[in-house]
Amino acid sequence: MxxxxxxxxxxxxxxxxxxxxxxxxxxxxxxxxxxxxxxxxxxxxxxxxxxxxxxxxxxxxxxxxxxxxxxxxxxxxxxxxxxxxxxxxxxxxxxxxxxxxxxxxxxxxxxxxxxxxxxxxxxxGDFESLKTTNPDYPALAPYFTPSEPLNDTAGAKWRFIVNTIKNMVTFGSRRIREAALMGQYHSPRGIYFGGMExxxxxxxxxxxxxxxxxxxxxxxxxxxxxxxxxxxxxxxxxxxxxxxxxxxxxxxxxxxxxxxxxxxxxxxxxxxxxxxxxxxxxxxxxxxxxxxxxxxxxxYGDLILQAARSLRTTIVKNQLNQFGGSPEAAEWVKGEFRELYxxxxxxxxxxxxxxxxxxxxxxx
Ligand SMILES: [Zn+2]
CATH class of the missing domain: 3.40.630.10 (Zn peptidases)
Structure with missing residues (x-):
C-alpha cells in the first residue's frame, strides 16, 4: 500500500x-x-x-x-x-x-x-567563492540563528514576531525569503547551510x-x-x-x-x-x-502568515539542534516540524x- x-x-x-x-x-x-x-x-x-x-x-x-x-x-x-x-x-x-x-x-x-x-x-568547483553569495544572510544571521538554548517557547514566538517586523522594515519580505532559502556557505550552524565541501x-x-x-x-x-x-x-x-x-x-x-x-x-x-x-x-x-x-x-501553505510560520519552524528547529533546549520546547518544535514536512x-x-x-x- x-x-x-x-x-x-x-x-x-x-x-x-x-x-x-x-x-x-x-x-x-x-x-x-x-x-x-x-x-x-x-x-x-x-x-x-x-x-x-x-x-x-x-x-x-x-x-x-x-x-x-x-x-x-x-x-x-x-x-x-x-x-x-x-x-x-x-x-x-x-x-x-x-x-x-x-x-x-x-x-x-x-x-x-x-x-x-x-x-x-x-x-x-570552488566553495570558497560562494562565501560572498547570499549577501543579506550575515546581517540576518542573528534572526535566523539565535545563539542560545530554546527554553521558553512563548518568548521565542514573541521574539520571532518582533524580529520579523523589524527585519521586514529593513529588508522586506522578499529579501528575507531569498536570504533564508538561497543557501549560505559561511555559517555551519546556520539554516540552509550549503557546506564547505x-x-x-x-x-x-x-x-x-x-x-x-x-x-x-x-x-x-x-x-x-x-x-x-x-x-x-x-x-x-x-x-x-x-x-x-x-x-x-x-x-x-x-x-x-x-x-x-x-x-x-x-x-x-x-x-x-x-x-x-x-x-x-x-x-x-x-x-x-x-x-x-x-x-x-x-x-503549511504559501500565504504570508503560513510562510512566516514555516520560517519560524526552520529557525527554532535549527536553534534546538544547535544549542539544545527544554523538553517542552523540543516537543513543540517536533510537532511543528512534522507538520511542515x-x-x-x-x-x-x-x-x-x-x-x-x-x-x-x-x-x-
Ligand atoms: Zn526538500
Missing amino acids: ANVPASYEQSRTRFRAHLDDLTGSWPNTFLTCLPLESDPALSTDIITANPVIKERLIVITTGEHGIEGYLGSAVLELFFEEYVRRLDPQTTGLLLIHAINPWGMKSWERQNPSNVDLNRNFID LQPETVTMMDTYRKGFSGYREIIHLDMHTGYGPRDQMTMVTSPYEKRPAAELTARFDAPRIATANPDEFYTMQGDMIDWEYRLVEREFPGINFFAATCEFGT LPSDPAWLVKALADVRCVFNAIT
Whole structure:
C-alpha cells in the first residue's frame, strides 16, 4: 500500500523487496546499497532496471531532505504498484532511489549529519567563492540563528514576531525569503547551510547520475520533496536551465502547477541537484532529451502568515539542534516540524498521491 512508512528501516525493507517485482520484466535489474561512510548501517538504495534498448530512462529520487523521504517512500510504492507494469521493458529503463540522505530520513531531519542542506551542495568547483553569495544572510544571521538554548517557547514566538517586523522594515519580505532559502556557505550552524565541501551523499549521487544516464536518448527525472508551495497542492518546480515554456511542460506532464526556481515563482537556489544534472548532461551527454524537476508537495501553505510560520519552524528547529533546549520546547518544535514536512492529516497524503498520479499517468 502506498502509505507513509513508520521508520526509515521499514521503508528501505519494502523498497528492496520490490526488486523481485521487476526482474520478470527487466531481466537486467539490480539493487545497489551504498552505505553512508559515517554510519554504514544506513544506506542509499538504488534499483536499476536496464531495458533491452536504452531509449528512455525514468528516474525517481526521494529523501534528499531526509524527513521528506517519508512521502517520497509512499510515492515510490505508488509507482511500483500502479505504474511499473505500464512501461515497456524493451525500451524504458528505471533508476529508482531510496533515501539520498539516509541519516536525515532515519533521524526525521532535513539536513545531513553535518547540518548541510544537500540541495545546496551540488556545486561545481570552488566553495570558497560562494562565501560572498547570499549577501543579506550575515546581517540576518542573528534572526535566523539565535545563539542560545530554546527554553521558553512563548518568548521565542514573541521574539520571532518582533524580529520579523523589524527585519521586514529593513529588508522586506522578499529579501528575507531569498536570504533564508538561497543557501549560505559561511555559517555551519546556520539554516540552509550549503557546506564547505562536497558531502559524501552528494558525491554518491553525482556518480550515480553519471553512470546511470549513460547511453539513453531521453531521461525524465522527478525528485520528491515536501514543505513548499500552496497547501494540498503539488508544484512541479523546474530548473532555470530548462528552456521549454511552462505551457509546453504543463501539457506534457499534466502537472497541476508549474513554477521555475526563481524569486518570482519560487525562490533562488545555489547548489541545487537538478541544476547540477542539467550541467552534467550539457557537458557529458549532449543531445539527450533531458527533463528533471522537483515535485514539491505543499504543507503549511504559501500565504504570508503560513510562510512566516514555516520560517519560524526552520529557525527554532535549527536553534534546538544547535544549542539544545527544554523538553517542552523540543516537543513543540517536533510537532511543528512534522507538520511542515509530513502533515498528519490523512487527506493530505491522499491529495499528494492524486497529484503525483497525474504526472505518472503522463509519463508511463
Ligand atoms: Zn526538500
